[in-house]
Amino acid sequence: MGTHILPLGLVALICCSVAFAFEPSPLLDFCVADLTSPVKVNGLVCKDPMLVQANDFFFSGLHIPGNTTNPVGSNVTPVNVAQIAGLNTLGISMVRLDYAPWGINPPHTHPRATEILTVVEGTLYVGFVTSNPENRLIAKVLEKGDVFVFPVGLIHFQRNVGYGNAVAIGALSGQNPGVITIANAVFGSNPPIASEVLIKAFQVEKNIVDRLQAQF
Template sequence: MVNQILFLGLVVALTCSIAFAFEPKPLQDFCVSDTSSSARVNGLVCKDPKLAQANDFFFSGLHLTGNTSNPVGSKVTPVTASQIPGLNTLGISIVRLDYAPWGVNPPHTHPRATEILTVLEGALHVGFVTSNPDNRLITKVLQKGDVFVFPVGLVHYQQNVGNRNAVAIAALSSQNPGVITIANAVFGSNPPISAEVLTKAFQVDKSVVDWVQSKF
């Protein structure tokens, strides 16, 4: 019985260690980023906490509608540690997402964060794809007030499925979640990925790859 309890305790401890592996808990009340520092660290350098002001923990602008007049018909307004210095080391961030009618937030990943999205206005078709080898698509249509989770690192997307604008707010479990838009990364890398590589990967004619790359 004692051995079972010890084993259970070890499993719980390891699970907690894994859960906090991405961004460990801060060791102080806060660590407002010092934007004037040139030091390179995994995150942002802290300024003297005595110099912290209310504006270090404040951002104004999520009430503003994002400009969706672009080819995909969506706009992401981020609020990370770059916008709120006081978010540094706290392991969270937030974004506002605006969608034109039938606009999309294209397939992308967040390499450092799980995302939880709440629909404020409109209806969204959302989905994510599980990892190899299954690559199973998990989708749902969300209405106002609905919430959906996109697990860390998985390819996901949203599409407005209505004839009016849609708005969502998403929270992410990192101060700097990162974003890799699949089409941009694959077809718009700098320098470009070899057309021969993409031709084999997507099993299409080279002229198709050249045409898609020209769009990015």
């Protein structure tokens, strides 16, 4: 009997560790974010529930196409806790993604959320890369109605491979999933990463690093 205590205890500890690795389950019906509060916590302070209204759970405009006239040819319209205060502590958010013909959503990660993407219109080539040392690309071409999952923290991307505009909806397992666009972070950091670091990391000449940093 006693021999089963330690393994069961380890299982319970592992389960608790996984549970606390992501946003905790809410302890109230809701915790509408008080965006005016100066208090800083891991999340946002709750508004007085007696002051909560329907608009705290509402967002309008996701039907409006985003402006894709930019160097990458895509636009992301977020719907997270900054747009819907009622998402606070609920652990979900979403985005609308618009792509011009051959536009891309550049390689990026969401440090605090897994994403599930649904193609609403067009054809997308999508993929993610597994972690070191394999760095294996898992990619697929998606058509209208297809769904694809990008695991939390992994670098992923989308590219419109059609001749018309494309639209997708992404749902994320975090109220504020965050986004780190790889090129922007590496070549556009403020202050810049020392060129000596990037030269060795990317095995390229200094003039290439300088040109990339100038673009970002």
